[in-house]
Amino acid sequence: MIPFTVLSFKIIWTVFGLIIGSFLGVVASRYTSSGSLFSLKKISGRSSCNDCGHVLKPQNLIPLFSFIFQGGRCSFCHIKLPLFYPAIELVTATFFYFSLDLFNFYNLSYKYFYHLPVNTFYLLILLWLIFGCFLIIMSFIDLRLRLIPDELVLGIFILGGISLFLGHTSFLGYYTGIIPTPNDPALRLLLGSVFGYLFLLAPYLITKGRGMGYGDVKLAAALGFVLGWPDILIALFTSFMLGGLFGIISLVFKFNRLKTAIPFGPFLALGAIITMFWGIKLLSQYFAIL
Ligand SMILES: [Zn+2]
Structure with a gap:
């Protein structure tokens, strides 16, 4: 055997x-x-x-x-x-x-979640797996059709509500307090959502929807509602870094010959997933350099 x-x-x-x-x-x-x-x-x-x-x-x-x-x-x-x-x-x-790390995350962070029964961990892991699947479907639809289905944006909002109900607080562990953060978890999600919305609304209005679609703005609001404040900051920062890097590489190697705007949905998804899996590691690296 x-x-x-x-x-x-x-x-x-x-x-x-x-x-x-x-x-x-x-x-x-x-x-x-x-x-x-x-x-x-x-x-x-x-x-x-x-x-x-x-x-x-x-x-x-x-x-x-x-x-x-x-x-x-x-x-x-x-x-x-x-x-x-x-x-x-x-x-x-x-x-x-990589999602296997979530099991570690919830075990290691047990002291942050000590108020939760063990079964809740498994429900939370299931929730983050569904979240990832939604993001993957969204990314491939965005690549194929250059649009983000409202159903997925709504689905992500609902996942945010459930995560609040299950007691998830943040993926940043002890780094959550590096930026003033409201104590009320519901306020954290609300703040994250409004921030995500406004942060993407600016480039959407400036480029008149050519660089960024309104679907991206709605998606950022939904991601803010799942990740909350300040996690959404790390997610958006990562998305824009990766999007910018990809833009530069595609300019240098000229593989975006169609000269169409690169869909931003996949970068938002990547930013959210990186924050979820490696948010703490990224911040600890960053502070180690400082
Ligand atoms: Zn055939």
């Missing part, structure tokens, strides 16, 4: 992420701006090749691996398959891999 080690758990968890990722890929690829995101009719249909229309067999539906073994081509008509599916599967698997 194989011993159930930490490593085997990590592998099982990551493969589970790959399977979830393939579901997220179906949701994100079948979404249209006129329909509902989770419409059963759209999600439940069987997958087929976009080109030859062949209904895919079970062996063509293994996340990531089918794509690799088929050399990135449809096994019926041999047309090149879009990178969309393996990309979203890989991103989700990576998210799940």
Whole structure:
């Protein structure tokens, strides 16, 4: 019998992420701006090749691996398959891999959460996994259609409300107090949300919606309502750093030849996820340098 080690758990968890990722890929690829995101009719249909229309067999539906073994081509008509599916599967698997740190986070931070029953930790971890999945769907829809579905923004607001109810306070642990922060957790979320909204409203108004869409503004408000103040500061700072860095790199290497605005939703998602997983580490590095 194989011993159930930490490593085997990590592998099982990551493969589970790959399977979830393939579901997220179906949701994100079948979404249209006129329909509902989770419409059963759209999600439940069987997958087929976009080109030859062949209904895919079970062996063509293994996340990531089918794509690799088929050399990135449809096994019926041999047309090149879009990178969309393996990309979203890989991103989700990576998210799940790093999400294992959340278990550590809630254990190590036990003294900050001592007022919570243990089951609440698991509910909170589930909540952050759903949050990550929402962000992944949102990012891939934004990349595909340059829009952010209101349903996802609303969903993120609801997650914020539930996290408040479950007693989550901040991902920044003992760094939460580096900036004046209201004691009332509800006020923290409200302040984070208003700050996120106003912070993105400015570039939206200045660029007249060309650099940043109103969807990004609404998303920032929702992220502020989940992460709260001051976590949202770290998230937005990281998003703008990464967005700026990406802008510079794409200018230097000229790979954004279409000269279209880069969608900002994925950067907001990345900023939020980095704050969630590594907020404390980033701040401790920053203060170590100081
Ligand atoms: Zn085909």
